[in-house]
Amino acid sequence: MNRVAAVLSPERIRMGFTAVNKNQVLDEAGRLLASFEGSEPTSIAASLAARERLGSTGLGSGVAIPHARLQGLREAVAALIRLSFAVEFDAPDGKPVSDVLVVLVPEQATEEHLQLLAQAAEMFSDRQFRDYLHKQTDSLGVYQAFVDWPKIAE
């Protein structure tokens, strides 16, 4: 299994979340991940927001990978939020974002974690993967798309 699918799980995929701005998306990411990791939702959201201030994690083509280091976390963990309506994310192409992959890594980040982000970016830069992902309407389908990458069966 690829690195991204290995840290994602269907329970951490939230379909059809409605947000009006980036902050609300990061807040939701905090809630979604806190319930699994026992951390404070607000501290997760604040860490994600701190990383965004260094430069948007929006990749263009409607996808973003907000991520943060988190104290007390032992292993990397990811969640995915599918927004009901795209939200402005300061992406390089100026377009709003509707699929948000959130990644948390331990405070002592390693090259392994950078590779995880690199692979996530590579997945999202694959047009076929994006198209396939957008067609998925439930969390199991979305999860399976990540598991199946790079072999996406049409």
Add this chain to the structure above:
Amino acid sequence: MSTPPISLAQKVQILSDALPFIRGFHGKTFVIKYGGNAMTEPALKGAFARDIAMLRLVGMNPIVVHGGGPQINELLDTLGVKAVFRRGMRVTDEKTMNVVEMVLGELNQEIVGLINQNGGKAVGLNGQDAHFIHARKMVPPLMEGETEPLDLGLVGEIERIDADLVNNLSASGYIPVIMPIGVGPDGEAYNINADLVAGKLAETLRAEKLLMLTNATGVLDREGRLLNNISAADIERLSQDGTVHGGMLPKLDAALHAVRHGVRSVHVVDGRVPNALLLEVLTSEGVGTTILPDDAPQFLAVSRRYLGRLDRDTI
């Protein structure tokens, strides 16, 4: 090609989905280079005019620059004037220039008319109007074995563009439709490549996007696969190693210059796809290649710094 019917509920959903894009690009300037099949096939022409009117009516500022394309050669043929190209540029004597101006003027009025029929308020412009495109005679660099530069006649290059006229029209809700004629210091008209006019105009206006309609899927790699996203530096590499050639070269030159001088992104759009403009602007996936500046946010570079201490461990 028929598309399956969609329900009213789906239609409403589609409109709702477009709202974040409309909101994000509200009041932003888009320069659109219009050419290729999109300018010759009746169905595509109509769709183009509707797209332009729509972008304007939802609050964006589209500005159209068009070339003359095959229509110029057709008229030259009819009149028995031989078209001569040197290094990809039309050698333009006075007789040819008259034909160029005639064809461009006619096309210009046709485009203006089509946009207006669809509810836009288009205004046809020529670089002579208010003398807004300053040009000079193009003198190509000497090639080996030449003792004097190639004389291309009335082919011009842009000295500068005054943005006032276009800005004022756009701010008042009009859609400028511009033909690529520039004026020299003595009032002489010059024929300028439309890609270059579109690029320079986008730069001058600090446009959000420069969209170039072409007859190609986009920029392709060596194996002929479409490149969805490339940077200005990638263009230099692709031009130098010969991956990109022919008619795509001047387009990419203009694109390169534009993204390095204040245009946020350039899109080489497949103009053979109906409503290519709306797809490019109002959905997350475009149809063609997106070109971003070299200093566009580099996701991984920033992440590497953010994660810290990695440089020591890995490099």
